[in-house]
Amino acid sequence: MSASVLFDAPGPRTVARHRVYTVISIAALVAMVAFAIWTLYDAGQLEYALWEPFVTPEYVQYILVDGLLETLKMAFFSIIFAVVFGLVFGVAKLSDHGWVRWPAWLVVEFFRAVPVLLLMVFAFFLLAIGNGPLSSFWCVVIALTLYNGSVLAEVFRAGINAVPRGQAEAAYAIGMRKSQVMTTVLLPQAVKIMLPAIISQMVVALKDTSLGYYILAPGLTAVGKPIYLEFSNQVPTAIVITGIYVAVNLVLTWVATLLQKRLVGEKKVLDVPMVGAPTGPNAPV
């Protein structure tokens, strides 16, 4: 019996009562699933013709290459750029110089508080529309880089702060310079603590690539539309596309959990403060 703060180990009467609850809830859940399937069937959404595109090689290739691959590319580029952005601003937020620290704080707080979609629309109007130099693909990447980079800046800051203080003090004591302490002592240890948080942020980035729908960017959400316009199979398309997203995200989450266990152990996940919380360098800790 796993220990829980909420309940004692159940006695025989409680066990019997729970058995009744289990039967009732199984019945309710089965009824819900059956109702969902019946609704789909009743609306004719289970007919083979509507699902056929998802087993036709050309369409599968279209979904995987024009959809999934583009989505993964957007997520990949944005997370790479975001790590660089986050590293620069996270370290800048820890700077000893006020003129570095405060602008970095302002940038990070600004991009964390503004919705990604607003950033995307702005990037789209600034850089893509008309004869703009970039495609909407890169507008999505820019918006996601700014947002996820700012979140990662907080992750990096929290990760560096999570390295025991004695490490930096020892490094200073043997005469290392500030940049040496950061690059040879603090960062290598912090990366270990931060890696799971970075991968969780990759899940967020991957999910947010779907917002490119609003600025006509490629990706999984964009490939759905021509398919359901041609076959008018809105429900199967939505189910298939969502299934792909969920599958990819579950793989990423699994990797994050694995790394958390391997690198950090059973200790709790890195705690990143929310937007607007008093986390500035002068905030009470």
Add this chain to the structure above:
Amino acid sequence: MDAVISNFDEYLKAFGLTIGLFVVSGIASLVLGTILAVLRVGPVSILNKAAALYVTLFRNTPLLMIFVFIFIAMPVLGYNFKVVENIEIAGYNVSAFFFRACLALTLYTSAFVCEAMRSGVNAVPLGQAEAGRAIGLTFAQSMTLVILPQAARAVIPPMTSVMIALAKNTSVAAAFGLAEATATMRAFTNNNADQRIGIFLAFAIGYIIVVEVISLSSYLVERKVRVAR
């Protein structure tokens, strides 16, 4: 900036809709998320698994796809939620668009609310419950006097993060025909392409004010209920 200042009433109306979406789906997702959290930590194992499945599914689905389900797939199945337009409460009635957007936001956010609640309960050390039982408190007493007060305090910071995320996520409704802040920003920019930077900053500041108000009020509540340990 001129475009925003001369159409300031539209700007306010857009943020009014954003705040409306936030408040309605915030309350609804707190209710649904709490129910899910009760199922998730409750003693019936099949319900634990069902709630866990819901959370996993909705946390890993992009919010946009949930909007696609509600706005594009559901009408095909005969659910267009037009009924809500006939319901009138105190002279106000809501559009089907507003209802659908709130539904999508609620379904998505309640998964995160559930996780925040669960982390609050898990933050209470097991020894607290054991100590409560050891000094002879009944189940109800140890719950109301020992565990829930501590869990409620521990839940404030993660819940605030969830609510801030919800406030920002209302922007997704822009892609589905609601004239909230992001859609209005896009329309303003379309009409005044030369002022796009000013317009963006004006709307960004609006969002920042919303986020900071949530964050500050949570900070004040947290400071007020804080206890010495």
